[in-house]
Amino acid sequence: MGQMNPFASEHDMFRKTVKDFVEREIHPNAEDWEEIGEVPREVFLKLGELGILGARYDKKYGGSSLDFWYTLILCEEFAKSTYMGAAVSILMQCEMCTAAIHDEGSEELKQQYLVPAVKGELLGCLGVSEPSAGSDVGAIRTTARREGDSFIINGSKTFITNGSIADYVLLAVRTGSQGTGGVSLIIVPTSTPGFSVGRKLKKMGVHCSATAELAFEDCVVPASNIIGEENAGFKYIMHHFQGERIVLCGFALGAMEALMEEAVAYGKDREIFGRPIVEYQIWRHRLADLYTHIMAARQLTYLAVDAANSGIRAEKEISMAKLFTASLVKEVATEVLQMHGGYGYMEEYPVCRIYRDVAAFTIGGGTNEVMREIIAKQSGL
């Protein structure tokens, strides 16, 4: 497993399509999206037309039946835009709120939700975290009570990416006993009476991804909206966290590439005491160390993607890749900001925004501590 360069010419063509989209649609507009706090709907429609939202999904549902290398390319290129909020919001739609419908949803749910989601016509979000349950998914309190052919849902969710712009929530609910064995995944359309969006949360970074609190008060949804088997939701959530963790690795790799480009350009241009910054050995060596660590992060990520593609159970390797890349990107951002001196602290330099944006990477998709627990457990500790 693991290769120096796993990309062939068809990957390069796909990368070019994404790069062009970033140049055309994200770069000129993302500052406005940061201001309004969301990625506008028409952006998803344009992504849908290009086939980007369904890259990984079956052609039967409007996708392209491509493997995880393509998802990695998406993550890297959107992150290289330097607007992590846009990357997060888009990958929520391509991966996080659709993968379980594709893999475990009924044919009816796929037609009703996945097909329009892949076109960018229907936006989704993933509702797992609650005010009193984040890392401990088995502790969620939102309930879904069966009544005839329906479920009646009550509870609340927080930190939900795209929560205020979504048409449906892929929602984690308690349908059974306490703990992980009583959790199910169910689709709740946001037009359901009793559903409401609470506060739009003000965040440190990723400003153009909308993040909201959601409330459910006696929301009645058809029992057929359950994904897969009732009370098997925890298993599905953990399975799809693997994809989400690879997504975060891709974001981190893209962000690190953008940061290093900024560092080299700035370091060659800015003179201090008569010489460009990059001519000072301390900075040359610091950057050399970062290049080395980034290469290690890339190879760990490739190992994780290889495993995901071949269906090998690789929770440990994926957790290692997520822990390593998410920690490293924060270190790279810190060093590159420092190299910029006071300018790095100013909003007009991308490093300032990236520094804030990547702070969430060691938290979202499973925190560093959760990654370490998985690695320790799977190492027999």
Ligand SMILES: Cc1cc2nc3c(=O)[nH]c(=O)nc-3n(C[C@H](O)[C@H](O)[C@H](O)COP(=O)(O)OP(=O)(O)OC[C@H]3O[C@@H](n4cnc5c(N)ncnc54)[C@H](O)[C@@H]3O)c2cc1C
């Ligand atoms: C920008 C952003 C977007 C998000 N988007 C979504 C979304 O779309 N949908 C969604 O459902 N959630 C989302 N989240 C929530 C995210 O998944 C949670 O924040 C994360 O899972 C951690 O949960 P928590 O914040 O409740 O922290 P807690 O679980 O309360 O953890 C607090 C601290 O305890 C540590 N800890 C946890 N377990 C252990 C342990 N076993 N041993 C030692 N320490 C431990 C944690 O690492 C952390 O440092 C988002 C979060 C952010 C910041």
